[in-house]
Amino acid sequence: MKKWKKILVSTAAVLGVATLATACGNKKSDSSGGSKTVVSMYMPGDKPKNYADMIKRANKEIQTKYPNIELSMKFIGWGEYNQKYNVMVTSGDPYDLAFTQNYVANAGKGVYADMTDLAKKYAKEAYDKVDPAYWKGVTVNGKIYGFPINANVFAINGITFNKYYLDKYNIDISKVDSYQSLEPAFAKFHKENPGVATFAIGQGYKVSPRAMEFPLGNGLPFAVDSSGKNKKVFNAYDTPEVKKDLETLHQYYLKGYIPKDAATSSTQYNLNENTWFSRQETQGPFDYGDTALINAAGGKKMITKPITDPYKSQAQAQVAIWAISKTSKHKKEAMQVLNMLNSDKKLLNNIVWGLEGQQWNFTDKAKGKIKTTKKYQPGYFIGGWMMGNNDLLYTQDTITQKQIDQRKENIKDAKESAALGFSPDTTKLKTEITNLSNVMSKYLDILNTGTADPEPTIKKMDAELKTAGYDKVQAELQKQYDEFLKNK
Known part of the structure; x- marks a missing residue:
């Protein structure tokens, strides 16, 4: 649901430019002594109050398919996102994923990774679920530079x-x-x-x-x-x-x-x-x-x-497009995160509706029917229009x-x-x-x-x-x- 003014517009604690540059795509050791690739995902809005539990569940689900990936969401207030985003783009910041602004203009400048082949190679399951009209809409000079949210x-x-x-x-x-x-x-x-x-x-x-x-x-x-x-x-x-x-x-x-x-x-x-x-x-x-x-x-x-x-x-x-920086060191992993967000029901719904057992419960799991609880309140979920395939x-x-x-x-x-x-x-x-x-x-x-x-x-x-x-x-x-x- 896209509006003249976003419903939940507020000024969250905003990351500085230096933080943006250092937070993108690090390596992190896990408890077994292995190494995980941290995929940073920048988006507008306030950090959910239940973020710690939300990201823990999200990574548990992501790692059922991609054991070496860990997702880290980075939130920037709506009022400052456009400015901060422009700094990221113009400075060549190696972010992994970011919610785009001025998509066509930025794609034309060559600041995004070319997803034309990446999407079909590492996110084919998700790619095939998107209405073809979206791929027409995000094609710039014959190439795809962003993954649209099917909604x-x-x-x-x-x-x-x-x-x-x-x-x-x-x-x-x-x-x-x-x-x-x-x-x-x-x-x-x-x-x-x-x-x-x-x-x-x-x-x-x-x-x-x-x-x-x-x-x-x-x-x-x-x-x-x-x-x-x-x-x-x-x-x-x-x-x-x-x-x-x-x-x-x-x-x-x-x-x-x-x-x-x-x-x-x-x-x-x-x-x-x-x-x-x-x-x-x-x-x-x-x-x-x-x-x-x-x-x-x-x-x-x-x-x-x-x-x-x-x-x-x-x-x-x-309306809602995710791009990978041309300078990202983890293009494959970023694409795999997009694949999960746009093909995995469990992952997407525990972000968009909040957490099962807290913000909502199934009334008919086989049919995907749920009922929200009193804890389903603004600040405990992220809008589906910007997160993943709404058909899921x-x-x-x-x-x-x-x-x-x-x-x-x-x-x-x-x-x-x-x-x-x-x-x-x-x-x-x-x-x-x-x-x-x-x-x-x-x-x-x-x-x-x-x-x-x-x-x-x-x-x-x-x-x-x-x-x-x-x-x-x-x-x-x-x-x-x-x-x-x-x-x-």
């Missing part, structure tokens, strides 16, 4: 409502299917409770067009049509759809539905609290509707209404076989975006992209939160984009996209 290969963005307030004020959301259709619900709630955020958005929020992909990420304006009907690379902010959505949000902002400081705010509207009426969330088939959100909120009820179309997209294929996860006994069968059918039937597999080569465009990013940084938050009047703001932004090199980048992207579609 929500397609997703929708939707507006999630706090059921507590829906019930309290008897608010009808049956007709919600777009930003525009939110008006009646927003108006009623805001009148009843103006002190609570009607639409809880803030800095970093992006409007979601119904069927668009952003080949350079949604921090830049370049977009393509997911349906493939339009084969042009265009400025999303110049389309009637996005302009209409931004105008709608601007009206909501003026009416007080959106927090006044949204463009600069980093306020956390925690799922389990009543500080919000609605928010935007991303959901896929493994979320079983609102089940994943409700679990993350400790049982708090929510209802989500989709506002985008489901596609197996480039963006979804790159046990399901709560409240999830029916019908839901599971529907999930599988939905994945099978989901359409692939026309841009799935399109990873542009921006080597010749670095200066222009930097300049364009600087322009967009001035406008993204004020436009997407509804703070600014979109018509004059977009006109001003477009003029600055043109000066910064928009036309050159657009032409090169169009050339590459035409070639991509031709050879697809």
Whole structure:
């Protein structure tokens, strides 16, 4: 479940750069006098409170297949991960495994180990279990540089409502299917409770067009049509759809539905609290509707209404990717760890659900049905969306076989975006992209939160984009996209 803001965002104790450099892939003697290869695995988030027991069980399971490997997870707080990760990458740190950021750009720079053959040689069991759409999505210049987490290969963005307030004020959301259709619900709630955020958005929020992909990420304006009907690379902010959505949000902002400081705010509207009426969330088939959100909120009820179309997209294929440093001394062992995390049910579930006997127990082991305990709380497990093949996860006994069968059918039937597999080569465009990013940084938050009047703001932004090199980048992207579609 990937969200506008991560559910569990906090600042954990952060490792210094010197620590990063010395912690990667050491040799460790075991009690029998032998030697084990320590595979270091860097990831964003807080260290679980039950980490000692969790990693002990994990290594016991890993060593049933790979006796010489010992896994060591290294946690860096969400707020500092990107910065620390960039230091690791640019310094050539010989880490073994790391949760990637800016995957395509970094892969193009050659900082990751080439997994094209490694994955098939040392992790074939896991490789074969991954939806082919993922391998299309992580292929850069014909090669694979990261191992994707097989999870929500397609997703929708939707507006999630706090059921507590829906019930309290008897608010009808049956007709919600777009930003525009939110008006009646927003108006009623805001009148009843103006002190609570009607639409809880803030800095970093992006409007979601119904069927668009952003080949350079949604921090830049370049977009393509997911349906493939339009084969042009265009400025999303110049389309009637996005302009209409931004105008709608601007009206909501003026009416007080959106927090006044949204463009600069980093306020956390925690799922389990009543500080919000609605928010935007991303959901896929493994979320079983609102089940994943409700679990993350400790049982708090929510209802989500989709506002985008489901596609197996480039963006979804790159939600969670693990890479091996090009300078790692233990590429084989790192690949074998990925193999286990993406093929071994016992290993994965005792990380994602917490520990059997503590955070959960089987209700039907043969069917992989479990029931969580009171000890299943944030801080005692690691999100499945970033850890391993979600098809291996046990399901709560409240999830029916019908839901599971529907999930599988939905994945099978989901359409692939026309841009799935399109990873542009921006080597010749670095200066222009930097300049364009600087322009967009001035406008993204004020436009997407509804703070600014979109018509004059977009006109001003477009003029600055043109000066910064928009036309050159657009032409090169169009050339590459035409070639991509031709050879697809």
